[in-house]
Amino acid sequence: MIDMTPNVTLAIVVGVLVGTGVYLLLERSLSRVIIGVTLISNGVNVLMLIAGGAAGGPPLIGSGPPEDMADPLPQAMVLTAIVINLGLTSFVLAMAYRSWQLHGHDEVQDDLEDRRIARRAERGAVDKRDDDVGTNLAIEAAEARDETEEVPLVTGHGPQLGAEDDDVTGRRS
């Protein structure tokens, strides 16, 4: 059986790679973020190698006793992770370039929408339609009528009312 005790040097390498990666990830500039992500991913890949135990012989049938062979699975996984990371890194690079094309820099910008809403709430300037349910009691009361009231005057009843109607309007108002 191969030695499963983690190698201290490798563990330190993982720590340094991930540590510097996290530091860069906290930056605003996309290009630094990419370098950070790449460093962390490489750190994780080394971690994966530690997980497979110490190096052994090539894992080929017949090349030696199976107990002395290296574990091939972490290596296969690291390879997959490297390929995936390559693809994603190139995408972020393209995005950083596009951001530079559009804005002249590649810094990640804040979302302004939430800030706008917060500022508006501070000012107390809520949308005036917010609590408006589509009706206004005062206007409704003025418009409401029932049979106890006088028949209200409605202009434009029809052509047959003609001039008399105009007279009535004149007297009452």
Add this chain to the structure above:
Amino acid sequence: MNWLVPLPVVIPLIAAGLALAMSRRPRVQGAISVAALSLVLAVAVGLIFVTHTQGPQVVNVGGWSAPVGIALVGDRLSALMLLVSAIVLLCVLLYSLAQGIADGNEGAPVAIYHPTYLVLAAGVANAFLSGDLFNLYVGFEILLAASFVLLTLGGTGERIRAGSIYVIVSLLSSILFLIAIAMIYAATGTLNLAQLSERLLDIDPGVRLVLQVMLLMGFAIKAAVFPLSAWLPDSYPTAPAPVTAVFAGLLTKVGVYAIIRMQTLLFTDGALDTVLMWAALLTMLVGIIGAVAQDDIKRLLSFTLVSHIGYMIFGISLANQTGLSSAIFYVAHHITVQTALFLVAGLIERRGGTTSLEKLGSLGKLAPALAILFFVPAMNLAGIPPMSGFLGKVGLLQAGLELGSSLALATVAAGLLTSLLTLYAVVKAWNKAFWQDAPEKLPNESTPRSMFGPTAVLATLGVLFAVIGGPLYNYTDAAARDLQAQTPYIDAVLVHGDRGEGDSDAAGGDDG
């Protein structure tokens, strides 16, 4: 019938290649995509029958037996997820095709839209079917890479801004997941889910807790669970309407699915149930309070999306059969309803020229069909009685009362409050956009009828879930029972005790 299992992954991938080859012929591309996703839908229907009657279906890829090779597993839970996601993917595709025809396909890089969309479908299916932790990671990466492209489609300034935040957060969650995978492999020497479920019981509880926390962090970012949810309402609303709709419906639910799988198969000692329940409570409340403050329909819907993830996490954290079953029901309901609402938001944007509630108005008079289309899924989301949202919430609240701990009761109360506030938020949106007069006259646009079709189908489906609520609950009950028993899954994968079907003698060590 296990040949059905890999098809939902393989068909979209092949179709993506074909669609890319046909990039100069948008019509052919569209036909390929529709055909591929219809086939996936048919396969998902087949799979749901097979798994329901014959138990979990397993394919050992390449004929290598389970812990050595990669297994694809379809059980009741993944079959249901596949079916719902296939329906949603197909409807959104039809919607975006109609939109493309209406816009004359100008200015939009449709040539890459269809292949990327199909790759996304393959990634989602792969994540649902994966029986191996590393394959689950690959599935996540496939769907994330596709989602990056879709989210930044066209590369406008606003999309690049929103996209860069989404991309960085997603990369971070993938890294966390990968670290968890490395540590799990170091601790147990396997990544096969079935074998892990046996081996994780034997390791030190402290180490197990660390592994669980690491995995949960990775998945919770993807599912947008509260302290890790801030990226979602920021990045989703800027994308094109169909893209937002499919992201909102599916991507967060893939995270929820992964959490369900992990909590029921890998870490069954319930060490983090209390933490999860707190997260659920806070997700619901913080999300819905955010939604109430918004005045843009798309952002409002994004916040309700975050908030309702809390319900599903609540169901998972209860860790009893009723809770799990209702959580699965709620996932199915929420995928359709949330997607329908985002599609409607896209229609509103076309009709009114904006999604800002300050500028919209009088749509009820101008577009009555649109008003109905918004009203039905909105009420469904809020959980108005005869609809499926109500059934899901009742199930969850019942399960919470069953457990009866004070935290569970508090979360039940938070759930009720969230439901009420959801109603308030959507009714406010309804009032402003449809009921009141517009502050300024809206442009005289017309929305193509063909875009209404898929939206209406999804909205109806959300209601239909209530009609078939009984059988659906029976199904999710059975799925939850399987998940809790674990044995159906493990026995299906590891047929010969510690090996699955296929070529691999027990030669040498047992670490792979």
